[in-house]
Amino acid sequence: MCSSIFTARHAQFPLRIAQTSVRHAGRREGSADPVKEILRRTLYPPNVRNKPTPTGTWRPDVSRALQRAVPSKQAHETIERAWLLHLRHVRRKREAELAMKYECMRRAMDELEKIDPHLFREANRPEDPRVRSQEEVAMAKTLRGVERKALEARPPGLFPRELRVPTDTPSRDGWKYEWKPIVRPSAS
């Protein structure tokens, strides 16, 4: 009905339509390799401007699925707020524990400074993992193989490699109870 009113206007003043050429996956026809086609469709999804998402469509029954997943707007907001509150509790607990530990350490260092300034200075000395003491260098020349590796294995001031990250299930062999020390020369 209204289109008849507008058609005359369109004829006089044609709308400016963006003429940028758009890469469209469906353009290449008759391409031989289906694998290449799949790759192209995966990496460059079809350019759809009339769909809700810029990269592609939702699943076909998205509104139905969303209605099942989200009870209501208020419920969703409540869940979100409850989660943030939970995270805040966890964070506060962790920070409180760290603060207590730090306070312990600070008091110990203050006392040490009063008791023995030399030991205090030594405790505060930063450890450089690259520095080797004289006796280590001399020892390194005499050692070979496994012992040499043991000497270089634990640089002071770095975390050891054997410190494992927690996993969801334990290792099949469990804790390694039989561990034999390799002669490690004491580093100063």
Added chain:
Amino acid sequence: MSCRTWLSSCRQHGRAASARCRTLATEAAPAQSTSASPPSSVPRPKKPPRAILRTAVILNRAPILTRTPTLFERAYYAYQARLQRALHNPFPYEFYFKPGSLLESKFNLEERRRDRKAFGPGFGADSPDAPGAGVTADDLKKFGQEEEDNTVSRVHASDLNNDVQSLDRKGQRNLYLLLRRREGAEDAWKFPEGPAEQGELLHKAAERDLRSTCGEGMDTWIVSRKPIGLYETRSSVPPTDPTKPPKTCVFFFKAHILAGQVQPLNEAVLDFAWLTKEEIQTRVGEQYWDGVKDMLSGF
């Protein structure tokens, strides 16, 4: 210009220049250096030591397992997974699964089950939009596609029989080493501790003492040169001897055990245990616990 040449000359000459720079910067520096050197012929009277120094080690077995999520966390993760399933951008199925292959059929079957579980009736196999699985579950079993669950249980045998010497017990928690030592008439549970020799650095003393008390069968790593805490005890009777220090200070050092087990060498060490924080509280004396509890991790 002059400033830059001064700096470059400092860098070239190294140590000597740094001393020169220091004297240029501060006037108090030369006064301090002269006071440090002992020029007097009269020997200075030695000050009595302020405290008897002892070192202890808090040997920690870090958690092996991740924490079990709480009910609330599990529910929230499930909710977010459902939202993701409803809203995610298209997945390139044809890239990962060759059309018509057995793997694709298996995946479609599993996806329908997961959809049904997430959204309820009307989804999954009931939905008209679901990808049709070419094969049924029975067909898959015939081809032996069922994966076996090869994982080890999170609960170890030492959890069930409460073996406190085991290092596999309570995988999620932090365990600390406690030794039962005979002190005079009675025995007490304490962290491994020992005296620090004169002039010895404290973290070295801690390492040496740990090795001598608990044997060489443990791969330990002392985290830092700095002590993490202090436990002071004062003798109840004030000492008549003025040179004897009135208090004993035990400096604690944090260490991790990476492998091995305690092999007590001393006859003074009667027993050892790897305990969580609450378990330590039940075994250790009250005053000691007050001094030590802030250094330990709660979980």
